[in-house]
Amino acid sequence: MEETISLKEIVEVMKKRLLLIIALIVGAALIAAVISYFVLTPTYQSSTQFIVNQSEQDPAAQYDVNNIRTNVELINTYNIIIKSPAILEDVVEELDLPITSSQLQSKIEVSSAENSQVVTVTVTDPDPQLAVQMANTTVETFQKKIPDIMNADNVKILSEAEMQEDPAPVSPKPMLNIAIAIVLGAMVGVGIAFLLEYLDNTIKSxxxxxxxxxxxxxxxxxxxxxxxxxxxxxxxxxxxxxxxxxxxxxxxxxxxx
Incomplete structure (x- = not known):
């Protein structure tokens, strides 16, 4: 015989285990707050941009669509080159960083909009000043070495990374973490409440x-x-x-x- 459960029974189960659910919600929120504020290390981001274009072009000539398409295709290659040891080892040496090129690579993110010639290089680090230096140095080193690597001089820096007066960390986000913890705590609390009710086979009425x-x-x-x-x-x-x-x-x- 198939058993069904009504909305009233669901409410009764939740009311019966309300203290347990509230305790799990509060506990999850407190744990998330402690981890966000006291355990996780804040990290900061700094971004710089460069554009891929033709190095020599007649100002009076019209833009060639094929040249633009070629530059866009080159961006995929440039995204790999800029994170390669050929570039990052020079960055580590110039800034005298206490990390390897592979560790620096994990801090760098390269992105570009679809069919766009503009590339954004973002560096994440616990030190906001160091993040600015690594972003600018990486793009400058890439611009200097790309003519020798690709035999092309078509990279121009659009904007450099700048140090803000009061930089805000990009992670962790305490309020978001606490909100997620509250939702998870509520879900776990309701699940445990129904599990205890299901395992309780005593006769009460x-x-x-x-x-x-x-x-x-x-x-x-x-x-x-x-x-x-x-x-x-x-x-x-x-x-x-x-x-x-x-x-x-x-x-x-x-x-x-």
Whole structure:
């Protein structure tokens, strides 16, 4: 026989385990806050841009679509070259960085919009000043060495990375982490509540008996506590003494004079 659960039963289960759900939500939020503010190291980003174009072009001539398409195709190659050891080893040496070229590569992200000749180089590092230096040095080194590598001088820097007065970290994002933790805590709490309810096979009501035995309930034997029995005995005794005193009271005689 297939069992179904109604919306009312779902609400009852959640109300029954409400403290457990709230505890998991609060606990998850506190853990996320502690990790975000005290455990994770803040990181900063700095970006610079360069454009891939023709090095020598007549100003009076019209733009050639084929040349633009060729430059766009070159960007995919340039994206690989700029993160290669041929470029990054010089950056590490020039800035005297305490990391290897492969570690520097993991800090660099190169991107470009579709069919765009503009390339953005973004560097992420715990030190905002160092992130600016690495971004600018990487693009400058790439611009110097690309003529020897590709025999082409078609890279021009559009904008350099600059140090902001009050840089804001890009990660971690405490509020976002806490919000995600609250949602996950609520989901886990509701899941555990229904799991505990599913594993609880004790009989608590007449409906549970009917569901498990498929027979109607004919009668109920109520549980009487000891305090209720003592109170009942005291009440009966008081009533008995009250009736006895009322019936045995002496009557006054009235004499005629």
């Amino acid at each position: 007449e409906n549970d008996i009917e569901k498990k035995l498929n027979v109607p309930v004919l009668g109920i034997v109520s549980h009487v506590a000891d305090d209720d029995i003592q109170m009942e005995q005291v009440t009966n005794e008081v009533n008995r003494r009250g009736r006895s005193g009322f019936s045995g009271a002496p009557k006054k005689s009235v004499q005629k004079q």
